[in-house]
Amino acid sequence: KAGVTQTPRYLIKTRGQQVTLSCSPISGHRSVSWYQQTPGQGLQFLFEYFSETQRNKGNFPGRFSGRQFSNSRSEMNVSTLELGDSALYLCASSPGSGISSGNTIYFGEGSWLTVV
Amino acid sequence: EDKVVQSPLSLVVHEGDTVTLNCSYEVTNFRSLLWYKQEKKAPTFLFMLTSSGIEKKSGRLSSILDKKELFSILNITATQTGDSAVYLCAVYNTDKLIFGTGTRLQVFP
Numbered sequence: 001k002a003g004v005t006q007t008p009r010y011l012i013k014t015r016g017q018q019v020t021l022s023c024s025p026i027s028g029h030r031s032v033s034w035y036q037q038t039p040g041q042g043l044q045f046l047f048e049y050f051s052e053t054q055r056n057k058g059n060f061p062g063r064f065s066g067r068q069f070s071n072s073r074s075e076m077n078v079s080t081l082e083l084g085d086s087a088l089y090l091c092a093s094s095p096g097s098g099i100s101s102g103n104t105i106y107f108g109e110g111s112w113l114t115v116v
Numbered sequence: 117e118d119k120v121v122q123s124p125l126s127l128v129v130h131e132g133d134t135v136t137l138n139c140s141y142e143v144t145n146f147r148s149l150l151w152y153k154q155e156k157k158a159p160t161f162l163f164m165l166t167s168s169g170i171e172k173k174s175g176r177l178s179s180i181l182d183k184k185e186l187f188s189i190l191n192i193t194a195t196q197t198g199d200s201a202v203y204l205c206a207v208y209n210t211d212k213l214i215f216g217t218g219t220r221l222q223v224f225p
Contacts (some may be wrong), residue, residue: 002160033213043159043204045217057212090158099208102166104150107158 002027004093004108012114018079021090025072031073031098033105034066037088045116046089050072050098081115088112118143120207122216130224133195137219139205140187149181149188150213152204159204162190175213 005024020091025032034046047059049068049103061067066076072073093104120141130136133196148166153214154224163172165181172179176195180187192199202218 035213035215042217043206045212045214048212058212099148099213100210102148102164104161104164105213106161109150109158 004091006089006091006108006111008111009109010114011028012111012116013081014075014099014113014116015081015083018077019081019113020075020077021068021089021113023076023089023093023108025074025091025093026095027029029093029095030072031094031096031103031105032068032072033094034074034076034093034100035090036060037090037110038086043090053099055098057088072097078113083115086113086115118207118209120205120214122205122217122219124165124219125217126220126222128222128224129195131154131196133223134193134222135195135221137190137192137203137205137221138187139189139216140157141205141207141214142186143207143209143214145209145211146183146207147210150164150206151190152186152206154202154218155200162203181192192221195221197223197225199223207220 031050033048038042038113047057068074088110090110094105121139151162163179168183180189206213206215
């Protein structure tokens with residue numbers, strides 16, 4: 001079974017631009033969550049989607065948004081990029097109705113975003 | 117504010133040593149605690165703990181949760197160089213996973 005797939009793996013953007021990251025969950029998983037990982041803050045929860053609906057959102061500004069499609073694939077978008085948005089963005093998927101039902105989450109290898 | 121604290125931040129050992137990694141938490145509406153291993157790629161799942169006092173084992177790794185004292189430990193016996201990684205602890209409440217900053221373990225031959 002293929003794991004969680006994230007694209008692109010590496011990208012460089014300039015301040016003020018926007019970026020869209022994509023995530024394909026493990027086949028059959030309907031819950032997708034996103035995390036930002038930086039050396040200073042560690043792993044921080046961005047948002048979680050289940051059946052195309054956002055279930056929870058972390059403490060990030062409105063520039064960070066996401067969506068989930070009917071095939072469970074998910075995208076996250078960051079608008080008006082700032083230098084501090086440079087990070088590893090990790091997507092994770094979970095079976096059933098997600099971690100809220102006692103299921104664990106499985107991470108993709110992440111998208112490395114550098115903002116210059 | 118919900119928080120998860122891991123200690124030590126960093127650990128250097130020799131192959132064959134036994135290590136204990138600590139994770140303490142202050143989280144409202146605790147549901148479960150998870151351990152992950154992260155090398156230079158995706159965090160990989162190790163354990164999920166929901167009940168106090170029940171040890172989970174996988175090979176040389178084991179973990180236990182104490183919900184009264186609000187902590188968990190991850191033990192690794194007979195360490196190998198392949199155990200070198202960052203070990204992440206995360207607590208799930210009813211909304212989200214809250215991660216600690218991790219313990220970096222380096223195992224030298």
